[in-house]
Amino acid sequence: MVSIKDIAKHAGVSISTVSYALNGNPKVTEETSKKILAVAKQLNYVPNAAARTLKKRETKIIGAYLTTLEGAFYGELLQGMKEELNKRDYDLVICSGTQSHRMLPEGMLDGAIILDRLFSDEELLLHAGRGHKLVVLDRELSHENIVQVLLDNKAGATFAIEYLIRQGHKKLYVVTGPEGSFDSDQRLAAVRQAVERGGPGLTYNEIPGNFDKASGVSAARRILAEYDGPAAVFCQNDEMAIGVYQALKDTPYRIGEHLHVVGFDHIEISDYLQPRLATVDYSERRWGALAAEQLIKLIACEGAEHERVYVSLIEGESVGRIE
The missing domain is CATH 3.40.50.2300 (Response regulator)
Structure with missing residues (x-):
């Protein structure tokens, strides 16, 4: 894999100059920046996302944890999350299964929305205690890094x-x-x-x-x-x-x-x-959007609040009157 060291060597500049150029820093002249970008393109350079994440301490990725992907229920819920997150320049990844739980402690996510019985309360409280931001849709938990967005x-x-x-x-x-x-x-x-x-x-x-x-x-x-x-x-x-x-x-x-x-x-x-x-x-899409909105507020320390999604009854011919 091509690194910024390789670009620096081919362009005849320092590693820090390459880093500035790749990040659009005005410390580098336009001529030098063009030269470095041309070399990067020639070498098929791909930025190291993991290294960038460690430096900035953010991934702009949110995880939605589900117990299962079966059934017609999840499409609207996830779409509501996606639309709200995309408005705020975040992407959504869908996670299922215990192996995906390690994405939180490994810093691969900026936060997570939980609708997953495979997560125990103790595990979520442990993650929250370590500073991870969470929204739960399927339980009641009390922690400053956890917000509840629950269906009524x-x-x-x-x-x-x-x-x-x-x-x-x-x-x-x-x-x-x-x-x-x-x-x-x-x-x-x-x-x-x-x-x-x-x-x-x-x-x-x-x-x-x-x-x-x-x-x-x-x-x-x-x-x-x-x-x-x-x-x-x-x-x-x-x-x-x-x-x-x-x-x-x-x-x-x-x-x-x-x-x-x-x-x-x-x-x-x-x-x-x-x-x-x-x-x-009730609106599954609205539920997902509320969850995403509150998680972004929690990440940004903007006063996230617990929410409740209200419901109504639609009557139908599947129920007849018994005299």
Whole structure:
């Protein structure tokens, strides 16, 4: 690999003069600068990004850590992050898996946005204690170098259950997310509280899921196996709700008549389901943009603040009224 020493040797100047010229420093005359740049081009010189990072102590790169890349949820979230970061001359890299965790302590990132269950709280607090700037989307942590940008999971789950109860439903199921998921735990806690307030005559069951279509298919098959009349199903995300639709496709049972379904996330594909899916709505793109905005403020020491992303309920024909 060509170094600035090689350029200096070919151009007959000092290493410091080459460095000034490559960085556009006015200490070097225009004639000398042109000569050095020509030699650099001739030698196919490529700047050493790692060395430059060590000198400036910045990379202008932000990491987004995700547990998985599966599903339709992440596209809008990441696009929101990317657009906001690009406005501020930062680039985004997507990270997944424990090996990528070393990018933080090795100084390859200026900060990170975390939506990754593989990061323990202890590990994140350790990084924050060493000065790394973090925004978390999937947990509550208290540290001066950590900002929380959280979805209002409890409000969304409450909206869903109260909607089903208002429609007259007495037999309720909830299909949960994976064990240890912050979002799932928050939603489940709110569901249990809403059911307790729902009054007498309610029956309630929890079915473990994994935030994927397969979980929805499995949950629907269990519900149909014990079916004895109309049942309401709150799927903790739209992917699982789509799985419920899929499971009923070749059966005599119908969404909105036999099974009444509410999802969460309002992913784009849910708008094309028939009957239209009732779901908890918020802007994934806005969530990503808020996370990026607060991380840049944290890096720049500009008064970053915790944020909450608010949600609303979109009613749909997937839920009918029970008289």
